[in-house]
Amino acid sequence: MTAAIDIRGQAARIHDDAEAIAVAHVLAAEFAAGAAERDRERRLPHAELDRYSASGLLAITVPKAFGGAGVSAGTLAEVTAIISAADGSIGQIPQNHFFVIEAIRLTATEDQKRHWFERVLQGDRFGNALSESGTKNAHEYGTVLKPDAQGDLVLNGRKFYSTGALFAHWIAALAKDANDRLVFAFLKPDAQGVTLIDDWSGFGQRTTGSGTTIFENVAVDPQNVIPFQDAFDSATSMGPLGQILHAAIDIGIGRAALSETIHFVTRHSRPWFDSGKETAAEDPYTIAQIGDLTIRQHAAEALLARAGRYVDQATINPNEETVAEASVAVAEAKAFGTEAALNAANKLHELAGTRSTLAAHNLDRHWRNVRVHTLHDPARWKYAAIGNYYLNGIKPPRHGAI
Numbered sequence: 001m002t003a004a005i006d007i008r009g010q011a012a013r014i015h016d017d018a019e020a021i022a023v024a025h026v027l028a029a030e031f032a033a034g035a036a037e038r039d040r041e042r043r044l045p046h047a048e049l050d051r052y053s054a055s056g057l058l059a060i061t062v063p064k065a066f067g068g069a070g071v072s073a074g075t076l077a078e079v080t081a082i083i084s085a086a087d088g089s090i091g092q093i094p095q096n097h098f099f100v101i102e103a104i105r106l107t108a109t110e111d112q113k114r115h116w117f118e119r120v121l122q123g124d125r126f127g128n129a130l131s132e133s134g135t136k137n138a139h140e141y142g143t144v145l146k147p148d149a150q151g152d153l154v155l156n157g158r159k160f161y162s163t164g165a166l167f168a169h170w171i172a173a174l175a176k177d178a179n180d181r182l183v184f185a186f187l188k189p190d191a192q193g194v195t196l197i198d199d200w201s202g203f204g205q206r207t208t209g210s211g212t213t214i215f216e217n218v219a220v221d222p223q224n225v226i227p228f229q230d231a232f233d234s235a236t237s238m239g240p241l242g243q244i245l246h247a248a249i250d251i252g253i254g255r256a257a258l259s260e261t262i263h264f265v266t267r268h269s270r271p272w273f274d275s276g277k278e279t280a281a282e283d284p285y286t287i288a289q290i291g292d293l294t295i296r297q298h299a300a301e302a303l304l305a306r307a308g309r310y311v312d313q314a315t316i317n318p319n320e321e322t323v324a325e326a327s328v329a330v331a332e333a334k335a336f337g338t339e340a341a342l343n344a345a346n347k348l349h350e351l352a353g354t355r356s357t358l359a360a361h362n363l364d365r366h367w368r369n370v371r372v373h374t375l376h377d378p379a380r381w382k383y384a385a386i387g388n389y390y391l392n393g394i395k396p397p398r399h400g401a402i
Helices: 017-033 035-041 046-055 073-086 088-092 095-107 110-121 238-267 284-316 320-352 364-376 379-392
Strands: 126-129 144-147 153-159 170-176 182-187 194-197 212-219
Touching: 017 035, 017 046, 017 073, 035 088, 035 364, 046 088, 073 088, 073 238, 073 284, 088 238, 088 364, 095 110, 095 126, 095 170, 095 238, 144 170, 153 170, 153 182, 170 212, 238 284, 238 320, 238 364, 284 320, 320 364, 320 379
Parallel strands: 126 170
Antiparallel strands: 144 153, 153 212, 170 182, 194 212
8 A cells, every 4th residue: 555645735726716716727738648657557546546636636625614625526526527537536525525515514423524624634544444245235334433452442344345444544434333224334444454455357447446444343432433324314415425436536537528529530530431522531421420529418407506506405405305306416417418428428438430449549447447336326226216216206315326
């Protein structure tokens, strides 16, 4: 494991939404330059994540009352899409960092908020230890945080899909407490009893480091525990906020796939001989397909921006109706964005031609990345939730996967 660089006190401060978008574009240009090579070699982006932290972008959701920019959900989603278009793995890594920040905002004490928000503003990153493999479903947890014989809190369990943990200053571990309530426990990656294993072998999102985390009698300070389950027991923006980030990652990768298609067709592809055209870009069938892909990409981006406005309303005025509306709006962006991104990544090779499959270009990473990431939760359940809401007035369940 390579330890995260301690940059506390050196992180820039971003002040508003416009600055966040501008900084994201600067970072995206930097990250895009080595994205294909990092994916090909499976070289983890430690330096890039430190750059991300130092830029101040990882603190943009800290509320203004605590010194942050408090950007809108739409801005957060667009920043995520911009970075994901440059490098899908780097776009995904901070997803749970922002999820944890939202949990702190919603459930932590005032003292905890002041402490953790200041750490984030100074450049600290959260990695996740939420999901577990081998349980009946993704919402069953065997990790426990309970007092030992001396009454001290200790954490025990095994996690997988620990995206961000390898790059983190703090791991946010989801566990059941003595009352079987889900809590977040914050601990250092190098704490005694913590083992991080870089065993992520997915064919996409190769450099997210989403491997195994093991906790063996890890001592946890009670001040470093917040009541995660409280964020879902009542109507809050927690679920929609988490899901809009997932949608943004997919839509960002789709944006990259379409851009790569246009670039390759106009610069490298040859026209099909039956077309009678001088260039591949003049092929009428290719032109029509690019038009279709562009419309779908723009529609996905519009749905993402629309969903952001609903999440903002649920944040400002959380209740059963606003949270349900936000969840459904995000589900629309997620479902359509999944299909649009997969289609764009697949059509890249169909339209660009055989040469686009050469390993030197590594363009298949876009399809691999979006295919793997969209498996986070199935689009088919999104369509059902949306239909049930509009047809039968049934609100979607409150959790991070809808």
